[in-house]
Amino acid sequence: MPLVNLRTVLDHAAENSYGVAAFNVNNMEQIQAIMEAANECDAPVIVQASRGARAYSQDNYLRHLMLAAVELYPHIPVVMHQDHGNSPKTCISAIENGFTSVMMDGSLLEDAKTPAPYDYNVKVTREVVGLAHKQGVSVEGEIGCLGSLEEKKPAHGAAEKHDAELEEEPQAEGAMSHLTDPEEAERFVRDTQVDALAVAIGTSHGAYKFTRQPDGEILAMGVIEEIHRRLPNTHLVMHGSSSVPQELQDEIRKYGGKMNQTWGVPVEEIQRGIKHGVRKINVDTDNRMAMTGAIRKVFALTPEKFDPRDYLKPAREAMKKVCIDRMVAFGQAGHARKIKV
Numbered sequence: 001m002p003l004v005n006l007r008t009v010l011d012h013a014a015e016n017s018y019g020v021a022a023f024n025v026n027n028m029e030q031i032q033a034i035m036e037a038a039n040e041c042d043a044p045v046i047v048q049a050s051r052g053a054r055a056y057s058q059d060n061y062l063r064h065l066m067l068a069a070v071e072l073y074p075h076i077p078v079v080m081h082q083d084h085g086n087s088p089k090t091c092i093s094a095i096e097n098g099f100t101s102v103m104m105d106g107s108l109l110e111d112a113k114t115p116a117p118y119d120y121n122v123k124v125t126r127e128v129v130g131l132a133h134k135q136g137v138s139v140e141g142e143i144g145c146l147g148s149l150e151e152k153k154p155a156h157g158a159a160e161k162h163d164a165e166l167e168e169e170p171q172a173e174g175a176m177s178h179l180t181d182p183e184e185a186e187r188f189v190r191d192t193q194v195d196a197l198a199v200a201i202g203t204s205h206g207a208y209k210f211t212r213q214p215d216g217e218i219l220a221m222g223v224i225e226e227i228h229r230r231l232p233n234t235h236l237v238m239h240g241s242s243s244v245p246q247e248l249q250d251e252i253r254k255y256g257g258k259m260n261q262t263w264g265v266p267v268e269e270i271q272r273g274i275k276h277g278v279r280k281i282n283v284d285t286d287n288r289m290a291m292t293g294a295i296r297k298v299f300a301l302t303p304e305k306f307d308p309r310d311y312l313k314p315a316r317e318a319m320k321k322v323c324i325d326r327m328v329a330f331g332q333a334g335h336a337r338k339i340k341v
């Protein structure tokens, strides 16, 4: 089947009470890892590219890699999603390049750093919804600003840093007020008609999300429950939702990598979110770590090797394993063939 839009997959997920991981990609091996995982557990998938990924891989390469994916796996519904579009222009160019879903992140201004006023967010998101829906493309919006509650500060530039592939979020002034306000979320969905809504609950991009195992103080799952109560028919999206597993941190350290001890979003918390309307879960760091650990291992144990396949193959396998783990945990496994387009 051709690429499908986000709405199609998330509607099915909502009807059947499961969540769908959205994995970021930059190259062929990552797309292969996701597709092999999806094929193995019969899961619909969301493949997403940030602005940085599109610049790195070039739209033409990316478009044809995605076409290859659906050609090789015609039974798997695949969504191609623009992660953190910073302007209507970015979203339009994504649609022109075959993306079937776009995120218009109007929670920040076009610089992807400065928190934007509500009216600006509504204006740009509405504009993208108008254009996208005419072409059958879905739209994700965002209300609130991603960032840690531990620092009591929002992660300004979250999207930009995501693109820049940096690990640490810059922290500026602000506090709990940057969490999504459920009342405002309700108004935003009514004003924009987005298909999916990203909410800020204390998660952030990169590996360094929490300095301890997160609890309700620093991971505000209760906010999701309240938003879902007000918006039972809106698909919620959790950003920055890698779990940063201890074993992946250990593997990187064991083979010479430098990573400070850190905590991500526990899979059980994501499963709790899925019970309360979370349908799309963004995972990037876990896959990056899996690939890096695998490559480090080859370099450390067999330094004589220099054929890229000798390390890219284990890297692809390691990422595939993470993808399968998440697909099973989020409940999307077993649903690919049930989705009728």
Ligand SMILES: [Zn+2]
Pocket (backbone or CB within 6 Å): 084, 162, 205, 239, 240, 282
């Ligand atoms: Zn994000």
